[in-house]
Amino acid sequence: MVQTLLLALLFGQTSQAKGPNIILIVTDDLGARDLGYSGSTFHKTPHLDMLAAESAVFTKAYSACPVCSPSRAGILTGQHPARLHVTDWIPGQASKPSQRLLRPDDLQSLPKGVVTLPKLLQERGYATFHVGKWHLGGKGSLPTDHGFDVNIAGDQAGSPRSYFAPYQSGNASFMPGLEKAPQGEYLTDRLNAESRRLIKKHITLDNSRPFFLYLSHFAPHTPLKAQDHLIAKFPGKPTPGRQSNSIYAAMIAAIDEGVGRLRETLEQLGIDKETIIVFTSDNGGLCTTEGPNTPPTYNGPLREGKGYLYEGGIRVPLLIHTPKQGKPLQNSQPVWGPDLTPTLAQLAGVKNVPSAVDGISLVGSLQGVKEESTSRNLVWHYPHYSGQGGRPGGVWRDGPWKLIEFYDSGRKELFQLEKDPSENRNLALDEPKRVEAMAARLKAWQSEAKVQMMRPNPNYLPNPAAKNGIITLHGKTAEVTGAMLRFEPLPHKQTLGFWVVKEDAAWWEFTVDKPGEFQVEILQGCGNGSGGSVLEISIGGESLKHKVVETGGFQEFRPFVVGNIKVENQGRKRLDLKALSKPGPAVGDVRQIRLIPR
Numbered sequence: 001m002v003q004t005l006l007l008a009l010l011f012g013q014t015s016q017a018k019g020p021n022i023i024l025i026v027t028d029d030l031g032a033r034d035l036g037y038s039g040s041t042f043h044k045t046p047h048l049d050m051l052a053a054e055s056a057v058f059t060k061a062y063s064a065c066p067v068c069s070p071s072r073a074g075i076l077t078g079q080h081p082a083r084l085h086v087t088d089w090i091p092g093q094a095s096k097p098s099q100r101l102l103r104p105d106d107l108q109s110l111p112k113g114v115v116t117l118p119k120l121l122q123e124r125g126y127a128t129f130h131v132g133k134w135h136l137g138g139k140g141s142l143p144t145d146h147g148f149d150v151n152i153a154g155d156q157a158g159s160p161r162s163y164f165a166p167y168q169s170g171n172a173s174f175m176p177g178l179e180k181a182p183q184g185e186y187l188t189d190r191l192n193a194e195s196r197r198l199i200k201k202h203i204t205l206d207n208s209r210p211f212f213l214y215l216s217h218f219a220p221h222t223p224l225k226a227q228d229h230l231i232a233k234f235p236g237k238p239t240p241g242r243q244s245n246s247i248y249a250a251m252i253a254a255i256d257e258g259v260g261r262l263r264e265t266l267e268q269l270g271i272d273k274e275t276i277i278v279f280t281s282d283n284g285g286l287c288t289t290e291g292p293n294t295p296p297t298y299n300g301p302l303r304e305g306k307g308y309l310y311e312g313g314i315r316v317p318l319l320i321h322t323p324k325q326g327k328p329l330q331n332s333q334p335v336w337g338p339d340l341t342p343t344l345a346q347l348a349g350v351k352n353v354p355s356a357v358d359g360i361s362l363v364g365s366l367q368g369v370k371e372e373s374t375s376r377n378l379v380w381h382y383p384h385y386s387g388q389g390g391r392p393g394g395v396w397r398d399g400p401w402k403l404i405e406f407y408d409s410g411r412k413e414l415f416q417l418e419k420d421p422s423e424n425r426n427l428a429l430d431e432p433k434r435v436e437a438m439a440a441r442l443k444a445w446q447s448e449a450k451v452q453m454m455r456p457n458p459n460y461l462p463n464p465a466a467k468n469g470i471i472t473l474h475g476k477t478a479e480v481t482g483a484m485l486r487f488e489p490l491p492h493k494q495t496l497g498f499w500v501v502k503e504d505a506a507w508w509e510f511t512v513d514k515p516g517e518f519q520v521e522i523l524q525g526c527g528n529g530s531g532g533s534v535l536e537i538s539i540g541g542e543s544l545k546h547k548v549v550e551t552g553g554f555q556e557f558r559p560f561v562v563g564n565i566k567v568e569n570q571g572r573k574r575l576d577l578k579a580l581s582k583p584g585p586a587v588g589d590v591r592q593i594r595l596i597p598r
Helices: 002-011 046-052 068-077 117-123 187-205 246-269 337-347 363-367 432-449
Strands: 021-027 056-058 127-132 150-152 211-216 275-281 318-321 329-331 377-382 393-398 401-406 412-416 471-474 479-481 486-488 495-497 505-512 516-526 534-539 542-547 553-567 571-581 589-597
Touching (some): 021 068, 021 246, 021 337, 046 318, 068 117, 117 211, 127 187, 187 211, 246 275, 275 337, 329 363, 337 363, 412 432, 471 505, 505 589, 516 534, 516 542, 534 553, 553 589, 571 589
Parallel strands (some): 056 329
Antiparallel strands (some): 275 318, 471 589, 479 505, 505 571, 534 542, 534 571
């Protein structure tokens, strides 16, 4: 009875006996803060802003993984991707000697027989269309093998062969269905046009059946390519720590224009009042260097981005527009991609949604009806080293509390997201009982879900010497302890920073082939007013001291020779870095330490 009333509110008394049309738009690497309605002042998204003004806007929406393939598996199945053993982008990258743990043997495609949203909708009588990126397997695991009647452009590829026609890379095959295209046509425009064509054809030939369109954009994934006339709308040079990439902005503008044209088509066909529109992304925005013209975006105040388990890597935009939604509805409950399968299935009138799904239906939230639990638990499992520098780990979110456990070091970080949405202060040392309880629940879930775990790398070789014998200990390979100190991966930083608590410390593992005496050099930066901290660098029983020098800025790095230190014997060693004093607001930033043979 409650469901009937909710659906009547969402669709009116004509009640959609055949089920509403559904359009699910998923973008690639679009950050939660990349749209006008969500806070961006650089990117221009008037059509999405208008859609948001007529939709339920989920301000704390998450992806199921910080990278693409698992997130997409979660969206299309309602299951946690770790249950499916799809835990990394496909095919992923091989394990490296520099990594303490080996990646698990995760699947390279969506498992056969898994129940998907398009399969459920097919059984309900829907025509199902896939347009764009698939990235959940090749032959035998294509969209048409998992419930789609039509597939355009979708195969095993995670990035486009080309953003401009011809849609082919070298002698590789064309993107499916895009073999014919005028020279220079832009891919995002083509995918939008194909979507409108399929809708028009369907309505003309068989309007008795509802349709499900999964429009899965490749944009704004790298390589960053956009049309000149759109790039010109975003003048200026990229500025570190701000959204300022004109190519990326133009790619988003093309997505936005497509949303506007799609809505115009629905109105022209007279089906806008019969159609649900959902807009989201597969993971957070890429904020690190990954090819020409990158980084694409900045996710601040959220921490980090794609490839990381921090909020910037897993927070995404989510809009759900239903025909009777005439004003914006802000919803701040934590939701995530796997919720879309049970939500859209319920809206379509599907009766046999599998009970094993990890998502929950958000239908009640679409009219402001509170869900049974607004403090639900969410969990992530990412047993991989990401290409962006993120480390393998698991997350347990309980209300405002978020625990991250890193699998390679065992380090645990605890954040209270309502008070600290930027995840600046690790409260693990202040809340040991809470950490213990949340870690136990994460472990219990991992056992129940039968997730794949990593195993030790027998060929682990941390920070070996270069051919010239120099051992470079970069901040990105450091382990940190304490509340605030961290490695900051943004391109203009690339440093151990946020060192505002004296007791925080860092350490590195490294490998010595030729023992002996080494000159120790530190690459250090320090803002005015924070100089004078004394650092101690220790290897074994020997240590050196360095007084931090003001360099004019924390990212204004200068090398300083600290002294000489002797390293006995070959093998794996450890260097410790700690502060003995901190007279100013911060200790300083450390990008790297070098051990130079004498």
